[in-house]
Amino acid sequence: MDLITGLLTTAFLAGGVLALAAIGEVLAERVGVVNLGVEGLMAMGAVTGIAAVSATHSPVLGFLAALAVGALFGAAFAFATVMIKANQVLCGLALTLMGTGLAQTIGRGYSGMPAAATFQPITIPLLSDIPVLGKAFFSQNILIYLIYLILPIGLSYLMFYTRHGMNMRAVGENPAAADAAGISVNTMRFCYVTAGAALAGGAGAYLTLAFVPSWSDGVIAGRGWIAVALVIFAGYRPGMAALSGLLFGLITALGFVGQARGWPIAPAFLSMLPYLGTLGFIIVPVIAWQKMRRAMAAPAALGEPYYRNVR
Amino acid sequence: MAYRIQRLPSSTPLIAFAARVIAVVLALLVTALILAISGHDPIDLAGQVLSSSLLDSFGLQDLGVIFIPLMLTGLSVAVAQQIGAWNIGAEGQFYAGAFAATAIGLFIPAPDWLSLILMVIGGFAAGAIWILVPTLAKAYADVSELISTLLLNFVAALMVYYVATGPWHDRMTNSSTPKVGAEIPEFWGAIHWGFPIAIVFAIVLALVLSNTKWGYEVRLSGSNPSAAEYAGIPVRRHLIMVMLLSGAIAGFAGMLEVAGTVHRLQGGISNNYGYIGIMVAVLARGSLVGVIFAGAFMAFIQNSGIILQTQGLTTSAVLAMTGLILFLTAIGEELSYYRITRDKV
Incomplete structure (x- = not known):
């Protein structure tokens, strides 16, 4: 009983990082843009969160600042990939390198110090x-x-039950048809890529203000990449993205419990679990659930720039 | 007369090269600007970098030592690109190669020459094994290799860190393994024979890809898989072979790093070489010979970072600048497809 409660508590807490970043990536990929810069955006968000909190002592302001920085970098990425239509893979990798490098440079002064203020647990009465x-x-x-x-409920409603959501998905599935129907493909893509990047920045701040909570060079530790992988596993759905974040939180929590209880496995191997688990989760479903393939498929125009005047 | 901006289906090598030069210059200017704002003198720093890397024999040797792994990881990424695959996992395969080479060097008693040969084979094999699962997943289940190759980087880094600080650690240092017995002899100063071997390797691979039936089939499978399939080319078999080769090259780079430069295994031995290798391949625009020059350029950038560390700058700042170069290069590459034409009325 205590073990299960403890596991779930840690799972919710640890999974929040992945869930938030994955939901952000769902937004970008649903309009047809792969953002591989999540890792760098999270690093920037994480260091922004710490820096803003040490200046203001308000975790809420720290989180908002991280959202803003994420949006700023996301807008630069969106400008390159949506407006100029540069290669999305390269721009994403570039964003990861820039974000990681910049965050480590800025973060040197904050390294190892605990966050000045953190998000405190709130006990909801009755529930x-x-x-x-x-x-x-x-x-x-x-x-x-x-x-x-x-976020999952609101975005699921927006994406699957409103006209705007239909337009949004149309841009990711068939931008030419969406364009012909009068939807501005570029505006739609720009806005959701930027919004998704803001959430990735927020996920970084969540890490340093609610979960770890301090900044160090390797603090993101591939979580941005896991989040990108989770989007595939989640079938590009915000609700499923949150759930798969939770699932990975559970894997992380198992690793913690293992370390705390002195399971005879080296900590290094427990730390490998999330990466190996992610690899399994993007490969196994494709082989195992052939019938689900269409329902879980990626947006048809994912990764492809849209040129109005070509063909 | 009216001017028109037009996007052409292809871009010429000259314009693509010019776009890269402009991207690099812009990135350097932005970095210089940031340095100037943060209270450094960029011109003074640039002078220091040039005098202590290009105009100094020891500096040139350092450059050569960094060049070897960067060129090879770049080659690894560029080889995978020939068939349209992104190997983002050169970092992990590098670790795997270094791991295997160290294991052979430490635990298999053999004369040095035999040990080195076994290490080379081990390095190639370990790199190929490290990319095996992503390769098969891509070939048979169409799982994107982008993320699958990348995820294994973290696993490899953890594995190397674990053995270097755990079961294989040296009693003296505690953070690395003992010295590996067999060493690749030096070629000039600190530069070992891996330097010429790596360059010859790239040229041979380039010739094979441009002059053999196999190379032609690989390139066709990369540029138009369905046409290649229709022409009876075994696309899947080529994909598997090329991706394994890509992994093997990165593994070889890791092996050379252990046997030629570091002589022991330690956590972080790959120094982001795998990621910067992507940058090298992109700058080279998929040309295997171009990788040699792009590798030299990126080695210079990385070495500058190491020199600037004495000025209170960090290697992470160089990582950020590398990202900026990549970002601007990607934009420049796309813009190089556009022409401004003049309509004759």
Whole structure:
């Protein structure tokens, strides 16, 4: 009982980083743009969060600042890939290198210091009395509710139940048809790529303000890449992205429990689990669930720039 | 007369090269600007970098030592590009090659020459094994190699860190393995024989790809897979072979780093070489001979970073600048497809 509650608590907390970044990437990929810069955006968000909090002592301001920095870098990426139509893979990798390098340069002064203020857990009356789930979910910091409830539900509604959501998906599936129907492909792509990048920046701040909570050079540790992989696993759905974030939070939590209880496995191998797990989760479903393939398929125009005057 | 901006289906090598030069110059200017704002004198720093790398024999040797792994990881990425695959995992394959070479050097008693040969084979094999799962997943299940190759980088880094600080650690240093017995002899100063071998390797591969039936089939499979399939070319078999070769080259780079330069295994031995290799391949625009020059240029950039460390700048600043060069190069590459034409009325 205690073990399960503890596992779930850590899983929600650890999975929040991946869930938030993955939801952001869903937004970008649904309009047809692969953003491989999530790792760098998270690094920038993480260091911005720490820097802003040490100046203002307000975690909320730190989080908002990270969103803004994520959006700024995302806008630069969107300008290159959507407006100029430069190669998305290269621009994404470039964003990862720039973000990681810049964040490490800025972060030198903050390295190893705990965050000046962090998001504190809030116990929700009544709901927190539910056995297991009450402690694990309804006694967490406020971002957890944003990540697991508000964003997935709100974005799922937006994407699948509104006209705007149809337009948005059309841009990712068939930009030429969307263009002909009067939707501005470039505007749609620019806005959602930028918004997705903002969430990636937020995910970085979540890491340094609610989860770790301090900055160090390797703090992102590939989480941005795992988030990109989770989007495939989640079938490009915000709700599934949040759930798969939670699933990976669980894997991380298992590693923590293993270390704490002294399982006879070297910590290095437990640290490998999320990466190997991610690899398994993007390969196994393709082979195992052939029938699900169409429902979980990537947007048809994913990764392809849209030129109005070509063909 | 009216001017028109037109996007052509292809771009000429000259314009693509010019776009790269402009991108690099712009990135250097932006970096200089940031340095100037943060209170450094960029011209003074540039002078120091030039005098202590290009105009100094020891500096040139350092450059050569960094060049070897960068050129080879660049070659690894460029080889995969021939068939349209992105190997983002050269970093991990580099670690795997270094790991295998160290294991052979430490635990298989053999005369030095035999040990070196075994290390080369081990390096190639380990790199190929490290990319095997992503390769098969791409070939048989159409799983994007972008993320699958990348994820294994973290696994390899953790594995190397674990053995270097754990079971294989040296009692003296604790953070690396003991010295590996067999060493590649030096060629000039600190530069070992891996230098000419790597260059010859790139040229031979370039010739094979441009002059053999196999090379032609690989390039066709890369540029138009369905046409290649229709022409009866075994696209999948070529894809598997080329990706394994790509991994093997990165593994070889890791092996050379252990046997020629560092002489022991330590965490972080790959120094982001795998990631910068992507940059090298992009600058070379997929040309295997171009990789030699792009590798030399990126070695200069990396070496500058090391020199500037004495001025209070970090290698991460160089990483950021590398990213900026890549970003501007990608934009420049796309813009090089455009022409401004004049309509005759």
